[in-house]
Amino acid sequence: MRKNTTTWRAVALVAAFATVAASCGSDGDSDAESVTSEAPAAADDSADADEPADAAETTEEPAEAPAELATGRGVSDDTIKLAALSDLSGPVASAGRPIALGFETYFDAVNAEGGIAGRQVEVIAGDTRYDGQVAVQTYQQIGPDVLAMQVFGTPIVGAIRALASEDSMVIIPGSKDSGFLTDQNIALVSTPVSIEVANAVEYIVNDLGDGEAPAIGIIAQADDLGADHIYGLEVAAETYGFEIVAEASMGAADTSADGQVQAMRNAGAEYVIMGVGPGAANVVIGAAAASGYDATFVGAGSSFTGALLQTATADAWKSQFITTCGIAVWTSDIEGMTNLNAALAEFAPDQQPDNSFQYGYLQALVLHGIIEQAVANGDLTPEGLVEASTQIVDLDTQGFTTPISFGTDPVDRIPYRASQMCAVDDSPGNFTPITDFFEGPAAAAVGLRD
Incomplete structure (x- = not known):
């Protein structure tokens, strides 16, 4: 049965709104160590066929919170709240819905294995309808409650960009726009x-x-x-x-x-x-x-x-x-797809294979890595998460991409430059x-x- 940790929040919308269709760059005096995120791993195929299938298992125990972990917006003693702002009903909902579901499904699998730093991850979904004004309204209602966001669409990221920077809101964009490389709180997950x-x-x-x-x-x-x-x-x-x-x-x-x-x-x-x-x-x-x-x-x-x-x-x-x-295709024989398919079967069985779902899953994997870095630093505040996003060195994406690094210099925030046709x-x-x-x-x- 699907374990749904997403909160589908109804966002009041003003009627006048029209619906339109690398290397580590940590500071020299920082002693933080880089960490590698492990995506939830597939259950053992050799399990007894007569036994119910277990949820996807991770290859490592969930990261324990350090004795002193600073926290802030979106983080309580038992929960980390994230958001997925996507087009759920507008002109590109055919991509927006599966990308949000892929993001959610990854964290469903993480939760099944104990969560992050002893906390369950809750994903709050917001419908932007692929409209910049609606996106700003949605951000203003959801933003105060969450640590970080997945945001779908270049114009939507652009619409909330200034607000997110002011709020130290880490954004994992469903966008490949190189114009966002100058923002340390925005982390692209594939080739621009x-x-x-x-x-x-x-x-x-x-x-x-x-x-x-x-x-x-x-x-x-x-x-x-x-x-x-x-x-x-x-x-x-x-x-x-x-x-x-x-x-x-x-x-x-x-x-x-x-x-x-x-x-x-x-x-x-x-x-x-x-x-x-x-x-x-x-x-x-x-x-x-x-x-x-x-x-x-x-x-x-x-x-x-x-x-x-x-x-x-x-x-x-x-x-x-x-x-x-920019990322490995669905039929690739890689660890990441093995894990994705296990999570898909457990938490989103009605979702058909879709490259947008896959991309959303990858976005969550990368955000997980950034959160783990912040936990290792002992600082899971919004500002601490932004800092962690500049300290990622060779993040293992389990074969979806070449290893990803994020530094402080804009060029060092290009995750990689390779493509396949x-x-x-x-x-x-x-x-x-x-x-x-x-x-x-x-x-x-x-x-x-x-």
């Missing part, structure tokens, strides 16, 4: 979008183009997510010596992309970078398929979720789309790798977006 785009172009030029750059255009959202895609493409264009043939803008909630698709066709774009979220990307793919435009659309880890293969555009996604995969299909998780993980010269050249 700008680097993913640069690696995608490396693949287009050297694997598909035999060293010659084909005609490449971009459709980008008119926000930070789109800007980061454009920045990565500009770095790649300079590195490989080509001109971007066309740029078009659209909104996250737009329901038509006929003009943008026609602009790409008119420019002769053979490859189109998808600098948009899943909802807008589905509109683009649908418009291209309807008009017979057979370009290859290229994602950078933010434009697809498995639920899109349940729509009328499924065939177009499979035939006209490739994407970078994937095709979209009906396999569990909906991705099949085309390449191994790689880092091209353009990716190495990507810095911080202005």
Whole structure:
């Protein structure tokens, strides 16, 4: 039976709100030691089949709280409260709901093994509807009660960014925007979008183009997510010596992309970078398929979720789309997926394999590592958690990614720079790798977006 530790808090919303679709950088005088988080491990497959399945087991005993552990907002003697702010009912809920559930499910498994520092983890969910104003309202109601947050969506993180910084609120973003690297309280868990785009172009030029750059255009959202895609493409264009043939803008909630698709066709774009979220990307793919435009659309880890293969555009996604995969795919034979599948069976049995669920699970694993670092430091206050997030060295993500490090310098907060290219299909998780993980010269050249 599902052990649900999430509090689904109803947040009062103002009617006028429109619903729109590395190395360690600890201070030199700090004597804190880096710790490695262990994700909940799968139960032993050799267990007697006649016995009920046990909850996922950890490979180590839960961390004990030090004799003196400073605590603050969101932490009591028996509970650590976290939040998952996601799109649960808006234009990208197809990704927002599973990413929040993946985050919750990880901590359900942690709780089953004793929690963290003798405390159970409670996850409070808030629906942002992918609207910045709604997100601010939701943050203001939930924020005073929690230690840290998972937040889904680049524009949503941007909307609450200043508030979170003022509150020393650690955010694990469902965003790959390199613009957040300057904030020590925001910890990206995978390759930033700008680097993913640069690696995608490396693949287009050297694997598909035999060293010659084909005609490449971009459709980008008119926000930070789109800007980061454009920045990565500009770095790649300079590195490989080509001109971007066309740029078009659209909104996250737009329901038509006929003009943008026609602009790409008119420019002769053979490859189109998808600098948009899943909802807008589905509109683009649908418009291209309807008009017979057979370009290859290229994602950078933010434009697809498995639920899109349940729509009328499924065939177009499979035939006209490739994407970078910043984390190991669902079918990977890694420790992390063994543990995820055990937690999924125990705590979220109705959830189908979904890359967004997997990403939410990884976000929780990384936040767990940061919390363990704070516990080791003896400081589980909000400020202590921010400090801990600058002291992460080679965090073991159990194969989902290469080891992650977070320092104090913005460039040292890039978790890693490798990507792999994937095709979209009906396999569990909906991705099949085309390449191994790689880092091209353009990716190495990507810095911080202005």
